[in-house]
Amino acid sequence: MPTLGEFIIRARRYGYTKHTIRIQEFGARLVYLRRGAGVSSRLVELPPIREGDRLTRAMVERLCRLTGIPTEDFGL
Numbered sequence: 001m002p003t004l005g006e007f008i009i010r011a012r013r014y015g016y017t018k019h020t021i022r023i024q025e026f027g028a029r030l031v032y033l034r035r036g037a038g039v040s041s042r043l044v045e046l047p048p049i050r051e052g053d054r055l056t057r058a059m060v061e062r063l064c065r066l067t068g069i070p071t072e073d074f075g076l
Contacts (some may be wrong), residue, residue, distance in 0.1 A: 001060055002074055014069055016044075033067065040047070041071030042067070 004009070008018055016033040023029070033044045044066045047059060055063070057076070064071045 001055050001059055003052055003054050004046065004049055007055060007060070007074075008046075008051065010073055011067055011069060013074060014067065018046075035067075046064065 008016075009022075011018075013044070016035045019028040019034055021032075029048075031048070033045045033046060035042045040058055044063065046063075047055070060074050060076065061071060061076050063069070064074070064076075
């Protein structure tokens with residue numbers, strides 16, 4: 001299985017960019033992928049793990065389903 005960072009690199013090839021929102025008051029951080037702009041944009045929240053952490057098969061399948069990236073790109 002790929003790491004989160006490897007998934008993000010693959011997602012960039014499909015037109016996604018990584019974004020981070022920090023909410024200081026709550027000590028929260030939201031990391032997501034975005035493709036497109038305006039009403040037609042697609043947002044996909046990423047799991048709260050480090051980019052060097054390996055994804056589980058279930059996470060890869062879920063992220064692929066949400067982003068539209070073929071699971072075959074990761075040998076599934």
